[in-house]
Amino acid sequence: MNATIRLLSLMSFVVVAVMTVTGPLLPIIASDFSVLVGQAGIVVTAFAVPYGLAQLFCGPLGDRIGKLRVIAFSVLLSVVFVVACGLSESLSQLTIFRFLSGLFMAGTIPLAMAYIADEVSYDRRQLVIGRYINGIIWGNIAGATLGGIAVQYFEWRQVFFFLGILCSVIGVVLWTRCTTERVIDTPQTVKQVLRLYTKLFAEVAPRTAMIAVTAEGFLLFGAMAYFGAYLRQNFGLDYDIVGLTLAFYGIGGLAYVGSVKWVVPRLGERKMVVTGGGIVGCSYFALSATPVWWFCLPIFLFAGFGFYLIHNTMQTRATEISLESRGATMSLWAFMLFFGQGCGVLVFGKIIDNYGYTMVFTSAGLGMIILGLWFQNRIRILEENC
Numbered sequence: 001m002n003a004t005i006r007l008l009s010l011m012s013f014v015v016v017a018v019m020t021v022t023g024p025l026l027p028i029i030a031s032d033f034s035v036l037v038g039q040a041g042i043v044v045t046a047f048a049v050p051y052g053l054a055q056l057f058c059g060p061l062g063d064r065i066g067k068l069r070v071i072a073f074s075v076l077l078s079v080v081f082v083v084a085c086g087l088s089e090s091l092s093q094l095t096i097f098r099f100l101s102g103l104f105m106a107g108t109i110p111l112a113m114a115y116i117a118d119e120v121s122y123d124r125r126q127l128v129i130g131r132y133i134n135g136i137i138w139g140n141i142a143g144a145t146l147g148g149i150a151v152q153y154f155e156w157r158q159v160f161f162f163l164g165i166l167c168s169v170i171g172v173v174l175w176t177r178c179t180t181e182r183v184i185d186t187p188q189t190v191k192q193v194l195r196l197y198t199k200l201f202a203e204v205a206p207r208t209a210m211i212a213v214t215a216e217g218f219l220l221f222g223a224m225a226y227f228g229a230y231l232r233q234n235f236g237l238d239y240d241i242v243g244l245t246l247a248f249y250g251i252g253g254l255a256y257v258g259s260v261k262w263v264v265p266r267l268g269e270r271k272m273v274v275t276g277g278g279i280v281g282c283s284y285f286a287l288s289a290t291p292v293w294w295f296c297l298p299i300f301l302f303a304g305f306g307f308y309l310i311h312n313t314m315q316t317r318a319t320e321i322s323l324e325s326r327g328a329t330m331s332l333w334a335f336m337l338f339f340g341q342g343c344g345v346l347v348f349g350k351i352i353d354n355y356g357y358t359m360v361f362t363s364a365g366l367g368m369i370i371l372g373l374w375f376q377n378r379i380r381i382l383e384e385n386c
Contacts, residue, residue, distance in 0.1 A: 004068075004177060005128070008112040009135030011075060011174060014166045015108045016139025017146065018082055018101060019047055021163065024147035024228035024243045025156050032156075033091040037229045038349035044225045045342045046095045047102035052338025054106030059114070059331025060193045067111040067118075067327055069178045074107035075171035079164050086160030109136070110334035114327045117319035125316055130260035133312065137257065137304075141250030147228070148243015197332055206321045206329075208378045213314055213333055214340040215371050220280065220307060221337075222344015223364035224249075227300075230357045235293035248297050252304020256312070263309070270376045272313045277372015279306025284365030288358045310372055317379075 022029070022043050030040035062070040081100040088094035113129065120128045146159050200206035227249075231242045256263070267275065283303035290296055318333040348360045 005116065005132055007170075007174060007177065008071070008115065009132050011071065011170050012109050012112060012132070012135035013139040013142065014075070014163065014170055015105050016136050017142040018078075018105065018163050018167070019051070020140055020143030021147045021159055022047070022098070023225055024144055024239060024246060025159075026226070026229045027232045028156050028239065029091070029094070030229075033094075035091060036353050037226070037233070038353035040091065041225055041345050041349040042091070042095055043098045045345045046098040048221070048338040048345065049102070049342040050099050051102035051106050052335040052342065054103050055110055055331035055335040055338075056193075056197070058107030058111065059328035062107065062111040062114065062327035062331075066178060067115040068174065070107040071111050071115075072171055072174035072178055074105055075167055075174060078104040079167045079171065082160055082167055083164035084160075086157035086164075088157075106331075110330040111327055113315060113319060114330040117330070122316075122320060125319060127260060127264060129316060129319075130257055130264070130312060133253070133308070134257055137250050137253035137308075140253065140304075141247045144228070144246030144250065145243040148239045148241070148246070153240065193328060196328055200321065200329065200332060208375075209314065209318050209321060209333060210336045212371065212375045212378070213318070214336040215367070216311065216314065217337040217340025217342075218344035218347075219340075219364045219367040219371065220344075221341035222348045223284065223360050225341075225345045226348060226352060226357065226360065229352075230287075230361075231293060231296065234357070237293055241293075245293070245296055245300065248300035249304040249307075252301040252306075253308050255301070255305050256308035260312075267309075269313050269317070270379050273310045273379065274372040274376040276306045276309030276311070276313070277368045277370075277375070279303070279309065281365040281367075281369035281372070284361045284368065288361035288365075310368075310375070314375070 026037050026040045026043075029043065030037045033040070058070055058074070078101055081097050081104060084097040085094060085101060088097055112132070116128060116132060117125060146162070147156075201210065227246055228242050231237050231245055232239070237245070263272065280303050283299050283306065286299050287296065287303075290299065318330060321329045321333070348364070351360050
């Protein structure tokens with residue numbers, strides 16, 4: 001069991017690296033293809049939207065044929081499109097291949113969460129998920145640093161070739177472990193799946209989880225896509241320094257993982273979400289007003305720590321929404337997260353091109369504080385009605 005979770009964590013590392021690597025690359029992509037940074041942001045949305053949309057199909061498929069099988073198949077299929085990103089000759093081609101990469105990588109992280117929820121009791125789950133997200137955090141760090149280093153010292157396209165090789169190796173290893181999974185024969189028709197999704201939005205607890213994660217995707221991930229461009233434009237940093245600076249966001253996540261055994265029992269879910277939202281919000285306010293680039297290092301560190309306080313609590317809550325169809329439920333939850341991200345990247349890109357970064361970071365920060373307070377109150381209401 002522990003070996004499988006470590007392997008899933010490694011898989012998540014690669015998927016998140018592919019997902020986030022375009023952040024520090026946006027300025028050079030915009031320059032190469034002669035577009036504005038906000039327009040180049042379409043390559044972030046191009047991954048996020050199909051990644052989220054395909055969850056609606058991958059989740060039920062995982063419930064039916066096995067979550068590990070779907071995960072391995074998704075990673076292996078995505079290899080060709082990740083490599084193709086590095087061969088793109090126009091922004092349109094890169095957008096298409098990012099779209100296909102997101103589409104075929106969809107059956108990965110949410111199903112891994114669902115697999116863990118199937119195997120681990122709720123009282124231990126947040127701690128286990130906290131260890132599992134090591135791979136996600138290191139993927140964020142790798143995406144930032146690889147993007148920055150590739151632009152500074154190599155051709156930016158080469159990073160996609162490297163990530164494609166990693167995908168192929170991990171996909172093969174995962175495929176060899178598929179036979180170890182216990183699969184319960186629960187065939188689901190399209191009508192049954194649609195009925196499940198409709199039911200989730202009709203009930204208070206699932207609807208709360210979906211609204212919260214959509215708002216988080218919009219506010220946090222939407223603004224985060226432009227961190228690299230902000231550092232490059234405002235402070236004139238070299239791309240490798242941009243990547244290393246963005247890595248401090250992931251280091252904040254590692255600080256959360258290192259302290260999760262202490263944080264969870266002492267703060268509890270309600271204090272975790274309001275504290276996380278407050279830390280992220282204040283970090284965004286500071287980012288919009290920082291006078292020198294190295295102030296961004298502690299800002300990103302605190303923002304990363306705050307993000308995982310609120311996000312890991314949301315994830316753990318989401319795993320309990322439907323015990324019978326966890327794959328479908330977690331996939332719907334992930335769809336809402338990436339739907340929010342896709343919308344946020346587009347909206348904030350327009351705002352940046354017309355009004356600048358300060359308005360984006362200020363509004364996103366205020367939104368995260370409000371989200372933390374709102375979700376804390378919803379948890380309290382749900383607990384009182386149990």
